[in-house]
Structures are given as structure tokens and as C-alpha cells.
Amino acid sequence: MRDITVAPHAGFCAGVRRAAESLEQKLASAKKGERIFTLGKLIHNDVYVKDLERRGVHVTDESELELLASSASPDSPVTVFIRTHGIPRETEEELSALASEYKDFHYEDCTCPFVKRLHKIAGSSSSPDRFFILIGAPDHPECIGAVSWFDGEKYTVPDAEDLDRLLSELDAGKTHKKVPVIAAQTTQKPSQWLKCKEKIEKLYTNPVFFDTICNATEERQKEAECLSQSCDTMIVIGGSDSSNTAKLFFICKQHCKNTFRIGDASELSGLPIPSDGKTGIVAGASTPEYIIQEVIKTMSENEIKAENFEEMLESSLKTLNTGDTVTGYVTNVTDAELQLDVGAKVTGIIKAEQISDDPSFKLSENFKVGDEIDAFVIRVSDIEGVAELSKKRVDSDRNVKNVIAARDTGDVLDAKVIEVVKGGVVASVGGVRVFVPASQTGVAKDGDLSVLDKKNVKLKVIEVREGGRDGQRGGRKIIGSIKAVLREERREKEAEFWSNLAVGQYYTGKVKSLTSYGAFVDLGAGVDGMVHSTELSWKHIKNPAEVVSVGEELTVFVKSFDPEKKRISLGYKTEETNPWYIFTHNFAVGDTASVKIVNMMPFGAFAEIVDGVDGLIHISQIAQKRIAQPSDVLQLGQVVDAKIIDIDNEKQKVSLSIRALLDEADAAQAAVEETAEEAVEEVVENTTAE
Numbered sequence: 299m300r301d302i303t304v305a306p307h308a309g310f311c312a313g314v315r316r317a318a319e320s321l322e323q324k325l326a327s328a329k330k331g332e333r334i335f336t337l338g339k340l341i342h343n344d345v346y347v348k349d350l351e352r353r354g355v356h357v358t359d360e361s362e363l364e365l366l367a368s369s370a371s372p373d374s375p376v377t378v379f380i381r382t383h384g385i386p387r388e389t390e391e392e393l394s395a396l397a398s399e400y401k402d403f404h405y406e407d408c409t410c411p412f413v414k415r416l417h418k419i420a421g422s423s424s425s426p427d428r429f430f431i432l433i434g435a436p437d438h439p440e441c442i443g444a445v446s447w448f449d450g451e452k453y454t455v456p457d458a459e460d461l462d463r464l465l466s467e468l469d470a471g472k473t474h475k476k477v478p479v480i481a482a483q484t485t486q487k488p489s490q491w492l493k494c495k496e497k498i499e500k501l502y503t504n505p506v507f508f509d510t511i512c513n514a515t516e517e518r519q520k521e522a523e524c525l526s527q528s529c530d531t532m533i534v535i536g537g538s539d540s541s542n543t544a545k546l547f548f549i550c551k552q553h554c555k556n557t558f559r560i561g562d563a564s565e566l567s568g569l570p571i572p573s574d575g576k577t578g579i580v581a582g583a584s585t586p587e588y589i590i591q592e593v594i595k596t597m598s599e600n601e602i603k604a605e606n607f608e609e610m611l612e613s614s615l616k617t618l619n620t621g622d623t624v625t626g627y628v629t630n631v632t633d634a635e636l637q638l639d640v641g642a643k644v645t646g647i648i649k650a651e652q653i654s655d656d657p658s659f660k661l662s663e664n665f666k667v668g669d670e671i672d673a674f675v676i677r678v679s680d681i682e683g684v685a686e687l688s689k690k691r692v693d694s695d696r697n698v699k700n701v702i703a704a705r706d707t708g709d710v711l712d713a714k715v716i717e718v719v720k721g722g723v724v725a726s727v728g729g730v731r732v733f734v735p736a737s738q739t740g741v742a743k744d745g746d747l748s749v750l751d752k753k754n755v756k757l758k759v760i761e762v763r764e765g766g767r768d769g770q771r772g773g774r775k776i777i778g779s780i781k782a783v784l785r786e787e788r789r790e791k792e793a794e795f796w797s798n799l800a801v802g803q804y805y806t807g808k809v810k811s812l813t814s815y816g817a818f819v820d821l822g823a824g825v826d827g828m829v830h831s832t833e834l835s836w837k838h839i840k841n842p843a844e845v846v847s848v849g850e851e852l853t854v855f856v857k858s859f860d861p862e863k864k865r866i867s868l869g870y871k872t873e874e875t876n877p878w879y880i881f882t883h884n885f886a887v888g889d890t891a892s893v894k895i896v897n898m899m900p901f902g903a904f905a906e907i908v909d910g911v912d913g914l915i916h917i918s919q920i921a922q923k924r925i926a927q928p929s930d931v932l933q934l935g936q937v938v939d940a941k942i943i944d945i946d947n948e949k950q951k952v953s954l955s956i957r958a959l960l961d962e963a964d965a966a967q968a969a970v971e972e973t974a975e976e977a978v979e980e981v982v983e984n985t986t987a988e
Contacts, residue, residue, distance in 0.1 A: 302594060303529070304579045305521040309590050311514040311583035313410030314341050317382045318586075320408055324377060325353065331374045335366065337389075338381040338439060340408065341584035342540035345562045360389050363396060370402035377404045382584075383439040384409040384417060386446035412484045412512040413440055419508045420447035422797050423479045428506075431455065431464070433494050434483025438541055441483055451476070458493035465501060477862055478505045484512040485542040485583075487519065487549075504862050508793065514583065515542055520707050522546045522580045526553040530575035533566075534559045535593055536582030543582030550580065563592040571597070618642050618685050622675040623692055627668060633661050638671060644685045648673055652688040672696075697728040701776060705759040710783050713757050715750045723750050725757060725778060732757065738779035750780075758782045788824045795823035796861050804855045805868075809846050817842045819854055819868060827866035829854060834870050836877050837910050877910025878950050884908070887942055893954065895936045903928040905940060905954060913952035915940060922960050 310318065317340055324334060335358040339347050347357065358366065358378065370376040378393070385393075393405045409417075420430060429451035434441040436454040445452050455461045480498055482491045488511060498505045526532050532550040536543025538561060550557040558569050571577070577597070581590050618624060618640065626638030626646045636653070638646035648671070650661055665671075673687035674695075704711055713725035713732060722735040734757060741747055761777035805827075807819045816830040829852070834845045846852065854868040873879055885891060885907065893905035893913065902916040921931050932938070941962075944953035 301576045302579065302597060303525060303576065304590065304594065305518065305525055305581070307514065307518045307521055308535070308579060308581035309583075309585050309587050311410075311512070311518075313382055313412060313512075313514075314583050317341065317379070317408035317410075320406055321350070321355065321379055324379075324406070325355070328377075329375060333366075333370075333374060333376045334379070335376070336379045336381060337363075337385060337393075337405075338383070339539075340379060340381050341537075342383075342543075342582075343537035343561075343584040343586070343589075344539075345537075345589060346584070346586050360385075360392070363389075363392060367396040367400045367403040370400050372402055375402040375404065377406065380405060380407045380409055381439065382408055382410045382413070384413040384443040385439075386443045387417075387421075388446065410484065410512075412510065413444070416440075416444045416481060416484065416508075416510045417447045419481055419510065419797050420444055422800075423506070423508075424449040425477075426450060427475075428477045428479050429453075430479045430481075431461070431498075432481055432483065433457070433461070433486055433491060435541060438483065440485075440541075444481070444483075448479075455494075457490050458497060461494050461497055465497065478502050479508070480505055481508040481510045483541070484510055485515045485545060486511050487545055488516050506861065508797070518542075518580065518583070519545060519549055522549045523553065524703075525578040525580065526550040526557065528576065529554055529578035530556060531571055531577045532557040533571075533577065533579045533593065533597075534581070535561070535579065535590060536585050537561060540582045540584050543584070546580050546582060550578075554578075560593070562589050563596040566593065566596055618644060618675050618678045620675055620678060623672060624675060624687070625670060625672050626687075627670055628665055629667060631662055631665050631667060636661060636665060636671070638673070638687065640673075640685065640687075642685070644678060644680065644683050646673065646685050646687045648687045648689055652676075652686075652690055654690070694729055697730045698774075701727050701730045701732065701759055702762050705762055708758065710756050710758060710786075711778075713755050713778070715753050715755060718747050718751050723747055725755060725780075727757075727778075730776065732759065732776045732778040734778045734780055738777075738781045740781045740784045755780050756783045791823040792825055795821070795825050799856065799859055799861070799866070801856050801858060804853060806851060806853045809848050809850045809852060812842045812846070812848060814841065817846050817852075819852055821854075821866070825864075825866070827854065827856070827859075827868040829868045829870045833857075833868065836871055836875065877908055881908050881911040881952075882945070882947070885942055885945075887945055889942050890939055890959065891942060891954075892937055893940050895932050895934055895938070898928045898932065898934065900927060903932050905938070907942075907952060907954075911950075911952065913940070913942070913954040915954045915956060919943075919953075919955035919957045922957055922964075 321336075321340065328334060334355045336350070336355060337358060337360070339357060340350070341347075351357075363378070366376050366378065380390075380393070396403055397405055423430065424447075430445065430448040430453070432441055432445055432452070432454045433456075434454060435456050441454050445454055453464055455464050478498060480494070491509070491511060495507060526549065532554045534543060534547045534550055534557060536546070536559070543559070547557065547559045556572075558571070560566060560569075579590065579593065624640045624646070626640035628636055629639050630637040634650055636648045638648065640646040650659070653659070653661065671689060672692045673689050674691035675685055676688050677686040679685070701711065711727045713727045715723050716726045717724040722733055723739060725732045725734055736747060738760070739747060739750060741749065757778040757780045759776060760779045760782065763775040763777065805819075805821045807821045810818045810820045810826055812818075816828050817834065818826045818828050821827050831839055831842055834842055839845060852870060854870050857867045857869045859866040891907050893907050895903050896906045896912060897904040900917075902914050903920065904912045904914055907913050915928075917925065917928055920928055925931055938956060939959055940954040940956050941958040942952060943955045943958060946952075
């Protein structure tokens with residue numbers, strides 16, 4: 299009898315599903331007469347593409363875009379969907395221009411987010427002092443599109459062997475002066491990527507690596523490798539031109555010689571697939587779910603036809619033994635126990651305590667008739683007609699296997715810290731105890747580990763020790779690391795930060811530290827930038843502490859950066875804070891200002907008008923009479939009124955005068971006295987006349 303196992307992540311990945319759903323929504327809401335096209339095959343699956351063709355969605359290419367756009371009208375609009383593998387930059391720019399010119403022509407960007415990120419990395423890395431290498435298939439649409447975003451010297455190689463040839467052919471004298479930027483096709487095999495990285499690191503001291511492999515691709519490749527090692531036959535489903543399907547087939551073939559690649563269920567006919575043993579099924583990221591189901595159904599129908607009825611009857615009445623693991627279906631639910639049909643002469647019984655240790659856990663709220671459950675056989679009684687089962691035992695065993703497997707796959711696991719112990723903490727991963735040494739918690743050395751107690755964390759399994767004494771089954775001790783996950787997250791955030799960094803961008807961050815020459819500001823993602831002392835203030839300062847303090851929040855902008863050396867130069871002072879700007883926007887020639895005497899020289903006194911701008915009161919402009927020196931009349935720190943008599947914008951100099959105000963005051967007083975004398979004379983004349 300054939301045992302069929304389907305890989306958990308077979309079929310559409312998130313990017314392909316997003317594209318397919320967008321197209322389905324458009325088909326459902328399309329206007330009458332609307333024409334829908336995909337720019338190239340939406341996904342690499344001919345069966346799916348032909349199905350779209352039958353539904354009125356046609357494949358077009360770059361050469362037809364202008365014709366389609368010009369033919370679009372209100373009665374016959376056109377919508378073009380960009381394929382998941384993306385398109386070259388020139389084509390995207392052409393689409394944007396056509397959509398702007400023709401109002402009834404539209405396009406939907408269904409490029410996979412992972413591919414879009416690759417475009418962004420290639421574009422932001424462009425520089426005359428860099429060259430770009432993409433590890434991937436040179437003729438694949440994704441690679442053709444990705445390299446188009448890099449301006450400069452660029453290459454695409456499929457594997458480490460071709461990379462060797464490329465590096466030997468390059469002019470070392472010219473190329474070694476440039477910084478290599480390395481990325482990978484999103485469906486590239488991780489092992490091939492690591493080999494390429496090692497080769498680059500041997501030749502260059504300053505390479506910039508971007509790990510652009512889609513985690514879904516890596517995940518399904520690991521599943522294919524694991525499943526093919528335990529199966530007698532492997533079926534790989536996917537399009538003939540699908541890169542990720544080809545890689546899945548290669549992986550499976552390495553571990554299972556009886557591996558077949560098909561496009562859909564119709565291709566099963568004639569294949570020498572055994573009717574018994576274990577058969578595994580994996581599918582490329584562009585394989586629709588309905589194709590996978592048709593393959594499973596066809597294989598199952600063929601199996602039933604070939605099976606002997608007596609054998610089926612005998613297998614339906616299997617015998618249970620203590621220690622077996624069985625699959626059953628719930629037939630009755632109470633809060634005390636579950637009853638299961640386990641395909642035997644006896645009824646399976648799982649008591650509440652064999653399902654959960656939580657006393658508040660209600661079976662009636664968490665299970666229903668028909669649910670499928672795997673359980674461990676504790677005891678079988680043919681006389682009573684029951685088999686006592688344990689779900690906890692199966693869950694525990696499965697969880698232990700999954701946790702141990704995570705050591706090899708590098709998967710990140712969700713956990714909860716349940717205990718702080720000597721030298722570290724203990725975390726629970728689905729009931730499995732994982733010890734995290736203090737050095738792997740992410741807490742500073744000699745820090746308080748209790749801050750992690752009862753906290754949900756993410757960790758990686760880094761070691762499994764057999765023969766330990768921590769009470770786990772088999773004396774096994776599982777060692778985990780929270781720090782490894784935090785480090786990866788920090789690296790990802792840092793890589794994203796650098797890929798998005800641009801001159802002129804503003805950030806708000808806290809001052810992390812001060813030096814004699816500037817202040818370091820935390821910009822987030824574990825990246826610091828430095829504001830030089832000359833950028834902190836328009837005035838000359840002896841120490842940054844005169845302007846800012848550690849912990850203070852600053853809004854800064856990027857002046858320049860060097861991603862290789864991980865250095866960012868920041869600016870803080872702006873034109874709006876320039877003292878000369880403030881002065882000229884508040885004062886003009888002829889205005890009177892209250893100024894403070896800040897320095898005296900033989901030829902005059904300097905007075906502060908606004909913070910950072912001083913004016914000169916020449917000795918001749920201090921008093922109405924001749925004085926020997928400014929200190930005869932003025933004192934340091936004294937505040938006086940002075941008139942602005944000249945502003946030199948080019949040299950940023952101001953001339954002030956106290957004397958001008960005194961002269962004006964005397965003139966005004968003289969005018970008042972003259973007016974009074976005239977009034978007296980007029981009164982005398984009038985009296986004499988009478």
C-alpha cells in the first residue's frame with residue numbers, strides 16, 4: 299500500500315500567491331470589454347498559463363506595449379500585469395510613461411517582494427568604484443531584470459564553478475581596485491551561495507554581500523532534502539521552465555534515485571511508480587494547489603484500483619500494540635475524555651490528563667467530532683474493547699524531533715522562558731526544555747537574567763548533548779541561543795538600513811557618546827553616525843558638551859557615508875539656525891538694538907547683537923566728545939542701545955553707533971526748546987498788540 303506524504307510548503311509561495319490573487323480580483327471586477335495581459339508568463343507554470351489563456355488573459359511582451367497602450371480606450375481599457383520575476387528597469391520606466399500618456403492603459407506590479415528588494419539593492423549599490431556579481435541563471439527573467447538596476451560593471455554567473463572562471467578572466471589590476479557587491483537569485487541554492495561567498499572572501503578584503511535568497515525557497519529545498527531521504531519515490535511537480543522546480547528535482551534526485559518531474563497529473567501515466575512504499579511529493583513555488591490535489595487524487599485512484607479487496611479489509615482491522623503511534627478520528631467529546639476511531643477492533647480513549655497539563659483546558663472547546671489526532675498507545679484491552687492513548691506523548695516526541703531538527707535547519711523557534719537557573723535560563727519550545735547559557739541570552743555580561751523570566755523569545759538550537767542530567771527523556775540536553783537570533787535580526791536591519799541610506803535623509807536619534815571632535819548619534823538598526831564639532835554649532839566650540847549631552851535627542855541629516863567602512867557623516871546645524879540668518883531676518887540698517895559689550899579694543903568696542911553675531915562700535919561712535927579709550931565710557935557686560943549704521947553681508951560685519959542715538963536725542967531736544975521759544979514770543983507779541 300502506498301504511503302503519500304506532501305511537503306508542508308509545496309506549491310505557491312507568498313509572492314506567487316499574491317500575484318495570482320491580484321489577477322483573480324481583476325478578473326472578477328473587470329469592466330466589459332477590458333483586455334487583460336501578463337507581461338511575460340505571470341509565473342513559470344505552463345498549465346496555469348494555459349488556464350489563464352482560456353479565461354481571456356493573454357501573454358504579451360515588451361515589443362507590444364506601445365501598441366497596446368495606444369489602442370486602449372474607455373470602451374476597451376487595457377491592464378498589464380508585471381510577472382512575479384520582475385522586469386528590467388527600462389521596461390518599468392516605459393510602462394510608467396505609457397500609463398501617464400494613455401489614461402485607459404494601466405499596469406499592476408506583481409513582482410515578488412523578494413525580487414523587488416533585489417532590484418533596490420542593485421540600484422542603491424551602483425557606483426563607479428564598485429562592480430556587481432549576481433549568482434544566478436544569466437538567461438532567467440529575474441536575473442536579467444535585477445542586473446539592469448545596477449549602473450556599472452556587472453556579471454551574472456550560475457554557480458561557484460563559473461564564478462571561478464569569471465574571477466580568473468577579470469583584469470585583476472583593474473577590478474581589485476573596485477569593491478565587489480554580491481547578491482543571489484532569490485531561488486539560488488544556499489549551499490551554492492555559501493561556496494561563492496567563500497571564493498570572493500579569499501580574493502577581496504572589502505566585499506559587500508546581500509543575502510537575497512527567498513526564505514521560502516530555502517525552506518522548501520530543506521523539506522525536499524529531508525523528505526527525499528526517507529522516501530522510496532519522489533514526485534516533483536512544477537513548470538518545465540521553473541528554476542526553483544529544477545533545483546527541487548536536483549535535490550531529490552541526489553537522495554532518491556526514483557525521482558520523477560511532472561507538470562500535472564496527466565504526466566503520471568506510464569511512469570514506473572511502485573504501488574507500495576513511501577512516496578513524497580514536493581512542488582515548485584509556481585505550482586497551483588489544484589494541480590497538486592489532482593496528482594494526489596490520481597495516484598490514490600490508481601492505488602485503489604490495484605489493491606486487493608481482501609487486503610483492504612484486513613488492513614482496516616489492524617491490531618494495536620502498546621508503544622504504537624496511531625492516527626484516529628474523534629467520535630465523541632466530553633471534558634473528561636475523547637473517544638477515537640483508530641481503525642481497529644477497539645475504541646481509542648484519551649483522558650484529559652493525557653492531552654494537556656493545564657487544568658483549565660476544556661476538551662469540549664478545543665476538539666470536535668471528526669478531528670484527526672495522532673496518539674501513543676499506552677495500554678490495550680481486548681476484553682474491555684478499549685485502548686488507552688496519550689496525545690501528550692506524541693506531541694512531546696514530535697516537538698523534541700522538531701526542536702532537534704532545527705539545529706540542522708537553522709530554523710528560528712518560538713519559546714517562553716520558564717525558569718532562571720544558575721548560568722542561564724530554561725525556555726520551553728512546545729513543552730521541550732531548552733537551556734540557554736547566560737552568554738547566549740543577549741543580556742550583558744553579569745546582567746540580571748530575571749528580565750527574561752516568563753518572556754516570549756525567539757531562539758536557535760545550537761547544540762544537542764546526549765547523556766545530560768537535566769531530566770529530559772534519554773538524558774538529552776538541548777542548548778539554545780537567543781543571542782544568535784538577535785544578531786541575525788540586527789544584521790538584517792543593518793543591511794536594510796544601509797540599502798536605504800541616502801544623502802540628505804533626516805533621522806531623529808539619541809546622542810550615544812561624545813568625543814573631543816564630535817558626537818555619535820544612534821540612528822537605529824544598530825548604526826551610529828557622527829556629527830563633527832564644526833557641524834554642531836555655528837559658533838566655535840571647544841568641546842561638543844557645550845552644545846549637546848549624552849541621551850539628548852537630535853534631528854540630524856546625512857551629509858555623506860561610506861558603507862564599506864560603515865561610516866556616516868551627519869549634519870546638525872541648518873541655515874535657519876545660522877546666527878547671521880537670524881540677525882538679517884530681524885534687523886536692518888537704521889534699527890536700534892539693545893547690545894551687550896563683550897570686548898574692548900583701542901579702536902572701539904565689540905557688542906553682541908544676537909547670539910553669535912557681534913557689531914563694532916568704533917571709538918568715534920561711542921560718545922559725542924573725543925575719548926581716549928572705550929573703557930572711559932563703557933564696561934564689559936554693560937547693555938546699551940546702539941543704532942545699526944551699516945551691514946556688510948559679504949564679510950558678515952555690522953557697524954554700530956551710540957553717538958548717532960545721542961545726536962538724534964540732542965536734535966530732538968533742540969527742536970522741542972525751539973518750539974517752546976517760538977510759543978513764548980507769540981504770546982508776548984499778542985499781549986503788546988492789545
